[in-house]
Amino acid sequence: MQKLTRSFNASRRDLLFATLLVTPALAVLVSLSIYPLLYSIQIALQTDGPAGPTWSFANFSRLAGDNFFLAAMAHTFIYSAVALTFEFVLGFALALILNSTIRGQRVFRAAFLIPMMIPPVVVGVVWRLMLNPNFGAVNGVLRQLGINTEQLTWTASPRLALAAVIAVDVWQWTPFVFLVLLAGLQAIPQEPYEAARVDGSNAWQTFRHVTLPLLKPAILIVLLLRTMDLLRVFDQIFILTEGGPGFATETVSLYIYRAAFRFSDFGYAAAMSFVLLIITNLISAIYIRLLQSREGVA
Amino acid sequence: MNGHVHTLLCPNNMNLTKPIVIIAVLLLLISGCRNNSKRQIRLAVNVGVEGEALKQAALDYEAQTGIHVNIAAFPYANLFEKEQLDFNARTGAYDLVMLDDPWFPRFAAKQFLADLTPLLQKRGQNQPDSDFVANSIALCRHPYQTGTLFALPYVGNSQLFFYRKDLFEKHKLPEPSKWDDVLSSAKKIQEAENAAGNKIYGYVMRAAQGNAAVADFMPIFWAFGGEMFDSNGRPTVNSREGVEALKFMLELGKVSPPGYASFNADEVGAHLLQGTAAMSINWPAWISPFDDPAKSKVIGKMAFTVLPGAQKPGQAEIGNWLIAIPKDSKNVDAAMDFLIWATSAEQMRLSAQRGNPPTRISIFKDAELISKYPAYPAQLHSLETSRPRPRTAQWNEIENAFGIFLSKANSGELTAEDAMNQANAEIDKIIQRQ
Amino acid sequence: MSLKREVDQFANPPRWLFFSPTLEHYYEAFVIQSFVQYLITSAIVAVASTACALVLGTLAAYSLARFELPWNLDRKLSLWILSTRMFPAIVTAVPLFLMMRDLRLLDTRLSLIIVYTGFNLPFVVWMMRGFFVEVPRDLEEAALVDGDSRLGALWRVVLPLVAPGLAATAVFCLIVSWNEFLFALVLTQTDQAMTLPVGIAGRVTQYEIKWGIMSAAGAVAIIPILAFALVVQKYLVRGLSLGAVKG
Numbered sequence: 001m002q003k004l005t006r007s008f009n010a011s012r013r014d015l016l017f018a019t020l021l022v023t024p025a026l027a028v029l030v031s032l033s034i035y036p037l038l039y040s041i042q043i044a045l046q047t048d049g050p051a052g053p054t055w056s057f058a059n060f061s062r063l064a065g066d067n068f069f070l071a072a073m074a075h076t077f078i079y080s081a082v083a084l085t086f087e088f089v090l091g092f093a094l095a096l097i098l099n100s101t102i103r104g105q106r107v108f109r110a111a112f113l114i115p116m117m118i119p120p121v122v123v124g125v126v127w128r129l130m131l132n133p134n135f136g137a138v139n140g141v142l143r144q145l146g147i148n149t150e151q152l153t154w155t156a157s158p159r160l161a162l163a164a165v166i167a168v169d170v171w172q173w174t175p176f177v178f179l180v181l182l183a184g185l186q187a188i189p190q191e192p193y194e195a196a197r198v199d200g201s202n203a204w205q206t207f208r209h210v211t212l213p214l215l216k217p218a219i220l221i222v223l224l225l226r227t228m229d230l231l232r233v234f235d236q237i238f239i240l241t242e243g244g245p246g247f248a249t250e251t252v253s254l255y256i257y258r259a260a261f262r263f264s265d266f267g268y269a270a271a272m273s274f275v276l277l278i279i280t281n282l283i284s285a286i287y288i289r290l291l292q293s294r295e296g297v298a
Numbered sequence: 299m300n301g302h303v304h305t306l307l308c309p310n311n312m313n314l315t316k317p318i319v320i321i322a323v324l325l326l327l328i329s330g331c332r333n334n335s336k337r338q339i340r341l342a343v344n345v346g347v348e349g350e351a352l353k354q355a356a357l358d359y360e361a362q363t364g365i366h367v368n369i370a371a372f373p374y375a376n377l378f379e380k381e382q383l384d385f386n387a388r389t390g391a392y393d394l395v396m397l398d399d400p401w402f403p404r405f406a407a408k409q410f411l412a413d414l415t416p417l418l419q420k421r422g423q424n425q426p427d428s429d430f431v432a433n434s435i436a437l438c439r440h441p442y443q444t445g446t447l448f449a450l451p452y453v454g455n456s457q458l459f460f461y462r463k464d465l466f467e468k469h470k471l472p473e474p475s476k477w478d479d480v481l482s483s484a485k486k487i488q489e490a491e492n493a494a495g496n497k498i499y500g501y502v503m504r505a506a507q508g509n510a511a512v513a514d515f516m517p518i519f520w521a522f523g524g525e526m527f528d529s530n531g532r533p534t535v536n537s538r539e540g541v542e543a544l545k546f547m548l549e550l551g552k553v554s555p556p557g558y559a560s561f562n563a564d565e566v567g568a569h570l571l572q573g574t575a576a577m578s579i580n581w582p583a584w585i586s587p588f589d590d591p592a593k594s595k596v597i598g599k600m601a602f603t604v605l606p607g608a609q610k611p612g613q614a615e616i617g618n619w620l621i622a623i624p625k626d627s628k629n630v631d632a633a634m635d636f637l638i639w640a641t642s643a644e645q646m647r648l649s650a651q652r653g654n655p656p657t658r659i660s661i662f663k664d665a666e667l668i669s670k671y672p673a674y675p676a677q678l679h680s681l682e683t684s685r686p687r688p689r690t691a692q693w694n695e696i697e698n699a700f701g702i703f704l705s706k707a708n709s710g711e712l713t714a715e716d717a718m719n720q721a722n723a724e725i726d727k728i729i730q731r732q
Numbered sequence: 733m734s735l736k737r738e739v740d741q742f743a744n745p746p747r748w749l750f751f752s753p754t755l756e757h758y759y760e761a762f763v764i765q766s767f768v769q770y771l772i773t774s775a776i777v778a779v780a781s782t783a784c785a786l787v788l789g790t791l792a793a794y795s796l797a798r799f800e801l802p803w804n805l806d807r808k809l810s811l812w813i814l815s816t817r818m819f820p821a822i823v824t825a826v827p828l829f830l831m832m833r834d835l836r837l838l839d840t841r842l843s844l845i846i847v848y849t850g851f852n853l854p855f856v857v858w859m860m861r862g863f864f865v866e867v868p869r870d871l872e873e874a875a876l877v878d879g880d881s882r883l884g885a886l887w888r889v890v891l892p893l894v895a896p897g898l899a900a901t902a903v904f905c906l907i908v909s910w911n912e913f914l915f916a917l918v919l920t921q922t923d924q925a926m927t928l929p930v931g932i933a934g935r936v937t938q939y940e941i942k943w944g945i946m947s948a949a950g951a952v953a954i955i956p957i958l959a960f961a962l963v964v965q966k967y968l969v970r971g972l973s974l975g976a977v978k979g
Contacts, residue, residue: 017882018799025792025853032850033816118954119911121929124458153557158711161560198746201894211810232820233914239933241560244373247507247702248711261379261918264386268825275825340922345934370922372934380921389833391921 007262029275040052046269059271069272070236071247071276072255079231086170087226091177098178099185101161112175120172124239127168133242158248161241165249168236173229224287252276303457325364339393339636340367340628341499342381345371348453348619349721351654352396355640359647365632366401374398374509378694385410390626392472393633394672399618399686400693402449406440407691411448412623417634429643429680434618434657436582442689453583453619454657456681457517457672459612460570460584461577463601465491466555473601476519477608480577484553487576500553502575506562508706512697515704516615519543521608526688526696526725533725535700536718539609544707544714546608550710559709571595579605581617582655582677600675606679616684618657662676682721692728743840769923770931777841777927778909781848785905786898789848789856794886796857809927816854832919839921848913852905859904863897864890910956 039155047058063173103179115123130138131154138154141195152166182209234253243258250258252272260269308587315405328729344611349371356367361552372380378401385405404523405411405436418425426435426447434451436443440464461474474480491498491558504510513712519526524540527533534540544588551558555569567584573596587593605612619639623633639645643658649654651669655677661667662678671677685695734869828847829838837843875885891898913929920926926934 014799014882018795021791021795025788025857027855028788028850029816032828032847033824035831036824039827039830040823056810108653117907119913119932120931121911121913121933122954125932142879153560157559158706158709178857188919198939224796234821235929247706248709253822256913258698260822262375262385262698264382267827269822277823283920291847370924374935376917383829383918384921387830387919389832389838391839 027264040270040273043267043276046267057131059267060287061277062268063271063275068247068250069252069255072250075162075249076231076251076253079162079169079233080227083166083169083173083230084168084223084226087177088223089176090174091222092181093175094178095181095185099182112178114175116176116268116294118172120235123168123172123241124236124253127164127236129185131164144155161249165237165240168240169230169233172236173226177226178219180222183216184215188214220290227287228280231276231283299555304482308698310589315427322702325422328710336550337364337632338368339632340368340370340391341394341396341636342372342392342476343396344369344377344398345373346635348455349396351649351652352452352621352640354652355645355649357637359636360637365636367636382498382622385624385626388626389625390628392624392692393627394636395450395622395624397449397620397622399616399620399698400620402437403440403442403689403693404618404691405622406446410625412625412627412630414447414450414623414634414637417623417630418638419580421634422621422639426641429658430641431657431659431678433681433684433686437616437618437686438620438622442686449620449622450637451461451618451657452621452641452654454655454677454681455581455583455617455619455651456603456677456684457579457605457614457617457682458582458585458676459577459605460602460687461595462487462573462578462599464599465576466597469619474573474577476607476614477518477606480606481549481553484550484577488553497574499555499575500567500577501550502554502560502561502566502569502578503547503558504546504551504566505551505559505705505708507698508701509697511701511704512616512687515547515615517579517613518608520615520685521606521610521612522546523609531724531729533729535725541714544704544718547704548707568731570600573599582673583653586653586671598644600638602676604676604683608665614680614684616681616686619656624661666727696725699728733910767928767931770926770928773841773925774910774928777844777848779904781909782844782902782905784845784849785852786902789853789859789896792853793857793860794864794890797861798828798869799862803866820931821914825914828915829918838919839925841925843919844916844927846946847919848909848912849890851912855908856905859897859901860894863894867893 024039026179044059045055045057053289069101132139149276154160162280188211192214193251196206196210232253234257237249237251237254238257241249253276256272257267259265303494305506306573335542336597341352343352352370353369356369360366370380377396378389378398381392381397381401382405383389383486385408414427431454434454435447436650438449438451439445439447463473465482466473468662469483469487469490471483471486472479474483480501486496486500488500488674518554519535519540522539523541523544524537525534558565563581563584565580566580567587570578570584571587571594582602585600585602589597591597605614607613623630623635623637627633639655640649641657644661646656646658647656647661647667648666650664651670657680662674670673688696690696703717703721703724706712707714712720832838832843835843837846871889871893872882873886875889876882911929912927913933916927916930917933920930
């Protein structure tokens with residue numbers, strides 16, 4: 001008798017309970033993200049005129065003609081695409097290779113965790129020191145290997161600077177890709193492999209038809225997270241090159257920062273942020289669509 | 299069986315709750331507190347040699363008067379951002395701010411700074427005394443030279459030309475007075491020294507985008523006859539003279555250390571101190587390290603003179619650091635007391651002894667200081683004949699754009715003509731937006 | 733290998749500029765300049781914001797994992813919480829600055845704690861939900877039958893089971909808060925509230941990058957993280973991967 005009563009009342013009370021649990025977290029998130037969002041929309045759609053702020057699309061139309069903005073977008077995309085490719089390929093390769101050796105895994109994992117966890121500011125500072133053409137460690141080592149480093153002025157040549165900045169990101173985040181993919185690989189049960197072996201498939205076929213599909217969720221999550229973070233990158237570049245030389249490493253985040261804090265042009269900065277936000281959303285939506293469809297299959 | 303599970307898991311967690319709550323409350327309490335106990339004023343300064351003297355002065359002030367001067371130090375670009383953000387949002391976070399003179403027109407035009415004249419009058423003065431170098435005080439007025447006084451100058455920086463007199467004597471070259479001489483001497487020295495096995499570059503400069511490139515380029519630009527704006531206020535950086543000046547800068551770049559296109563003051567200083575570069579434009583604040591055995595390999599070998607000329611006589615670019623009081627400060631009077639104290643003759647003298655270039659004529663002519671800083675006469679002359687960068691409220695955007703194109707030219711991405719043309723177009727866009 | 737080189741570099745910056753022995757930089761950074769203060773601030777802010785995020789986030793995650801809210805709200809909420817991670821931080825920097833100014837919280841640690849809690853919440857919810865989903869309902873049902881309340885069941889039965897995940901999430905949040913730069917830069921104005929990353933960046937000047945001080949400060953910034961990494965690395969990996977694989 002008692003049990004019946006409890007479970008009957010439970011459902012409505014449960015709902016209340018559930019809602020109560022979620023509310024504080026939601027409240028914090030809403031206040032910290034909805035208000036700024038609304039405010040940003042407001043200032044993005046306003047321009048300062050002699051008679052005070054007026055509602056217009058001027059900030060957005062200015063974006064289309066702004067060579068700096070378009071260049072920054074290009075840099076951001078190149079940066080993200082190249083870094084993502086390297087991080088993914090290297091991370092995946094490492095995961096596959098190190099999946100077999102069980103010995104010393106603890107040490108490996110700890111060592112690989114480190115670059116990810118260093119404050120990006122410190123990463124920027126240290127690499128800036130190491131990339132100094134005359135006194136830095138990178139050129140020092142190259143010189144000892146006999147390579148002429150006269151023209152290797154990492155932070156002074158536009159193309160080299162972008163390459164250097166990408167390299168730093170790859171150094172810092174490949175471990176993340178590696179760790180997640182490794183865990184994913186290790187979570188795959190043995191049965192499919194056994195079945196494949198029984199079926200007589202070779203290494204490549206096994207990989208393609210067994211490993212890859214089972215790894216899809218992990219792969220997609222990794223790609224999603226990295227892409228979101230790469231499109232937003234700020235800290236390390238700010239310290240490493242400040243967008244230089246001559247705008248060569250300026251990403252959209254840096255340009256937004258400059259517009260907001262150096263030129264006090266908050267409306268313009270907000271407009272740019274929205275463009276970036278929309279693009280990020282689009283790309284993420286694609287990833288999530290793929291992820292969801294995979295889950296359905298699995 | 300279920301009860302079993304229950305009791306197993308039950309005991310441990312209960313005892314943790316209380317200590318956690320207590321710690322959490324304590325943390326929140328600590329974090330919310332602000333230290334308002336002592337009387338204090340807050341000063342925003344630049345991280346670097348310029349801010350150092352002011353920091354020292356602040357400590358002296360506290361020792362003398364008991365008022366705590368809370369110093370917030372930021373790197374150059376960040377200092378500007380912080381001050382601007384503070385003024386825009388009217389937070390009143392700082393009672394005194396240090397500003398580089400090119401920032402002044404913007405802050406003054408937007409009425410962020412307190413008018414100093416009434417504050418001076420309250421203390422018995424009608425205007426700053428005539429011991430201040432005229433050009434320095436002119437910077438503190440908006441409009442330039444004639445308008446209301448919003449700041450007082452503290453660091454009397456104005457560019458000097460640094461060169462290795464020992465190398466010049468060795469190769470029998472006269473002191474450079476024209477930019478062409480600079481280039482030819484640079485080439486001669488570099489060839490001769492490299493042939494003798496010494497890795498020395500003829501010249502070194504700052505060409506990192508932004509303030510660095512523009513500041514080092516303006517004297518060359520002006521000497522070649524270039525002007526940033528014509529009499530109608532339209533930009534003319536791509537005039538024939540301007541392009542010539544940029545081409546000359548690129549020539550100088552060929553006798554500069556590789557990578558100079560991203561050099562800032564510390565790289566330039568390093569090359570000069572290490573003796574690997576023979577000439578440069580630089581600021582007086584960098585003079586004292588040359589005689590410091592811990593830092594310099596060229597003690598006694600550097601000489602300082604006024605900037606070379608070309609079609610026009612050489613003019614240094616003035617780059618004073620000023621101190622102003624934000625309008626929204628809550629301690630305007632206390633701040634003014636400090637400001638008057640810090641810019642008084644005796645305090646300036648003290649800070650000059652610590653290496654800060656003064657802004658008072660009497661101190662430049664002080665015999666004791668001259669024996670310590672033999673370049674003082676050159677510095678004073680440089681200050682008095684210097685010219686400021688264009689006094690426009692949009693200088694930040696303009697410097698940013700101009701600096702980017704200068705940097706692109708120096709890194710080889712654009713030709714001199716293209717760089718100047720594109721720069722001109724950008725600057726025009728910026729002006730039109732006003 | 734490059735890891736090693738850095739650690740070496742921090743331990744002994746062999747720079748031609750500095751003739752004095754190494755420890756002097758640590759001394760100068762910590763005693764003379766305000767780095768001890770930055771360190772304490774970073775620590776307080778990181779711990780407090782992690783604690784808040786954990787509490788709020790875990791509760792929310794439990795709710796989302798266990799209950800089906802009307803209108804498929806729980807699924808939508810999860811997605812929305814994930815999407816907050818996509819915001820470029822700059823978008824929110826200025827409005828938050830103004831908000832903090834109006835609340836008179838500018839330049840205080842509390843403002844940073846609030847903002848970092850906001851950062852960490854989505855991640856905590858996402859991770860913990862993944863863990864909660866793994867725990868079979870029977871144990872809680874059993875506890876309920878035994879006379880426990882829902883909250884009690886959560887506290888006594890479920891939490892101990894997800895403790896490793898909780899730990900991993902906690903460590904991750906601590907690291908994110910410890911390393912955060914942009915908001916600390918914008919929301920702090922004087923030494924009283926500056927964190928370690930801001931302090932380090934503040935030494936990158938136009939005229940003289942004070943490498944010695946920065947290396948010392950950087951080393952100290954990394955040490956707690958290294959310690960954590962070694963201690964928790966197993967859980968961290970498991971946590972990351974569980975979140976990833978189960979989605």
